[in-house]
Structures are given as C-alpha cells and as structure tokens.
Amino acid sequence: QKEVEQNSGPLSVPEGAIASLNCTYSDRGSQSFFWYRQYSGKSPELIMFIYSNGDKEDGRFTAQLNKASQYVSLLIRDSQPSDSATYLCAVNSGNTGKLIFGQGTTLQVKP
Amino acid sequence: DVKVTQSSRYLVKRTGEKVFLECVQDMDHENMFWYRQDPGLGLRLIYFSYDVKMKEKGDIPEGYSVSREKKERFSLILESASTNQTSMYLCASSHGDRVFGYTFGSGTRLTVV
Numbered sequence: 001q002k003e004v005e006q007n008s009g010p011l012s013v014p015e016g017a018i019a020s021l022n023c024t025y026s027d028r029g030s031q032s033f034f035w036y037r038q039y040s041g042k043s044p045e046l047i048m049f050i051y052s053n054g055d056k057e058d059g060r061f062t063a064q065l066n067k068a069s070q071y072v073s074l075l076i077r078d079s080q081p082s083d084s085a086t087y088l089c090a091v092n093s094g095n096t097g098k099l100i101f102g103q104g105t106t107l108q109v110k111p
Numbered sequence: 112d113v114k115v116t117q118s119s120r121y122l123v124k125r126t127g128e129k130v131f132l133e134c135v136q137d138m139d140h141e142n143m144f145w146y147r148q149d150p151g152l153g154l155r156l157i158y159f160s161y162d163v164k165m166k167e168k169g170d171i172p173e174g175y176s177v178s179r180e181k182k183e184r185f186s187l188i189l190e191s192a193s194t195n196q197t198s199m200y201l202c203a204s205s206h207g208d209r210v211f212g213y214t215f216g217s218g219t220r221l222t223v224v
Contacts, residue, residue, distance in 0.1 A: 034212045043201055043215040044154075088154070090212065097142035097161070097205040099213060103153040 002027040004091050006102035014110055019076040021105050023089030026070070032092040033065055033072045034099065039085045048074060079109045114138075115216035117202050123222045130189040132219050134202030140214075141207040143185035145169075145177065147198040148218075154201070160185055161207070192223045 003026045013019045021035075032051055036044035050056045050063040050072065062075040072091075076083055086106045090099040118133035134143065144159040146169075156169030158177040166177050174196060178186045185204075189196055199220050203213035 032212070043218045044213075045215070046212050049212055097207055098144070098156075098159060099205075101154045 002091075002093060002100050004089055004100050004102040006087075006089050006105045008103055009106040010108050011105055012108045012110060013079050015079060015081060017079050017109075019079045019083065019107055019109070021074040021076075021087050021089075021107065023072045023074075023102055024070055025072070025089075025091045025100070027091065027093070027100075028067075028070065029094065030091045033063070034090040035061075035063060035074045036088040036090060036101075037085045038088060038104065044088055076107075079107075081109045081111050083107060084109045115202055115204050115214050117200075117216040117219050119219050120217065121220045121222075123224060124189075124192050126193060126223055128189075128192045128223075130192050130221070130223075132187040132189075132200055132202075132221070134185045134187070134204075134216055135183050136185075136204040136214070137183065138204060138206075138214065139182070140204035141182075142205045143179065144203045144205075144213065145175075145185065145187045146201045146203065147171070147196075148201055149198050157187065194223050197221060197223045
C-alpha cells in the first residue's frame with residue numbers, strides 16, 4: 001500500500017515566523033509532489049509542486065524535496081493568520097494521473 | 112480561469128433515495144476523480160476515470176457507481192443513500208500527464224437523513 005504520511009498537528013506558530021510542514025512517502029518511483037492548502041469548509045487548492053531534488057521557491061512558500069530520504073517539505077516564511085489552514089501533501093501514483101494524499105497538517109498562525 | 116464545477120454546494124437527501132452528484136470540467140482533462148472527505152479520515156478515493164466510458168474503483172467504491180458519457184462530465188451515483196454516506200464530496204480533474212496535479216471542484220456537502 002503506497003502511503004503518504006504527515007503529522008496531523010495542529011502546528012501553531014506566531015505571526016511572522018517560519019512554518020515548516022513535513023511529509024514522507026513510501027513509493028520510491030514517485031516523481032511529482034504537490035502541496036495543497038485547504039481552508040475549513042472549502043476544497044483544496046494547489047499552492048506548490050516540485051519534481052526535482054532541492055528547493056523551489058514561490059513568494060513566501062518554499063518546497064523542498066529529497067528523493068533519497070523520500071521526504072518533501074513546505075516552508076512558509078513570514079506566516080500570516082490567513083495562512084491558517086490544513087495543508088495536504090500529495091504524491092503521484094505510478095505512471096497515472098492519480099495522486100496519493102496525506103491526511104494533512106493543520107497550521108494555526110497566531111497574531 | 113479553468114474550472115471544475117460541481118452542481119450543488121449543499122444537498123439534503125432521505126435514506127434510500129437515489130442521489131446524483133454532477134461534476135463538469137472545462138479544461139479538456141482526461142482524468143476525473145471522485146473523493147469523499149470526512150474529519151480524521153482525509154481524502155478517500157471513491158472512483159476515477161481516465162477516459163470517456165472508462166471507470167476504475169478507488170479505495171471505497173461500495174455503495175457508489177459512476178458514469179462518464181462525455182469527456183467533460185463525471186457523475187457520482189449513490190444508488191440507495193444511507194446515513195453513513197453523509198460527507199463532503201469532492202470532484203477533481205487532471206491531465207493524463209501526471210505532472211500537473213489536480214484541480215478540485217468546490218465540493219458538495221451531502222447530508223442523508
């Protein structure tokens with residue numbers, strides 16, 4: 001059973017701090033990695049994707065991938081209360097368009 | 112702006128009713144998916160489709176069926192609704208290529224009473 005693991009949290013950080021969200025996956029063949037943000041009562045929205053080892057930055061968000069360790073993370077710099085949400089890690093399943101999702105980490109940013 | 116549209120935001124049905132949840136995408140995506148999301152259980156895949164008239168079971172297909180007669184439309188059918196099918200239902204679509212991830216619809220909150 002291919003799995004994606006995340007700490008459910010909640011992860012609580014003060015406003016302006018760096019939030020670090022982590023995810024591990026079991027399928028060594030995975031090649032595409034995604035981070036979705038989901039506000040309470042809303043559907044998930046894609047905020048970052050990464051395919052290669054290393055870092056990828058987009059504004060306040062940085063995705064980090066280490067395929068050898070089967071580890072992907074999301075850093076949110078200068079965290080804002082509006083970043084408070086559940087963050088879902090997703091990994092592609094084989095050579096299909098299907099994604100495997102983690103359970104999500106709830107982030108709380110306190111003013 | 113690309114979209115995945117789910118026909119209803121909130122729906123209340125009675126036990127035993129046949130329920131249709133509709134999903135339409137305007138992105139010419141090959142793949143379409145139906146998930147349900149419940150607190151503490153995350154996203155669970157019900158059915159998916161890689162092409163018109165094709166369907167494959169996901170992790171929890173029992174009590175559900177699907178229909179994909181046109182590329183842009185993927186319907187989820189609850190043959191006889193039960194209270195344990197009360198949930199948030201999310202439709203998603205993606206290109207056949209695995210690299211772009213999913214676009215989700217806004218979700219349907221179904222309550223079966």
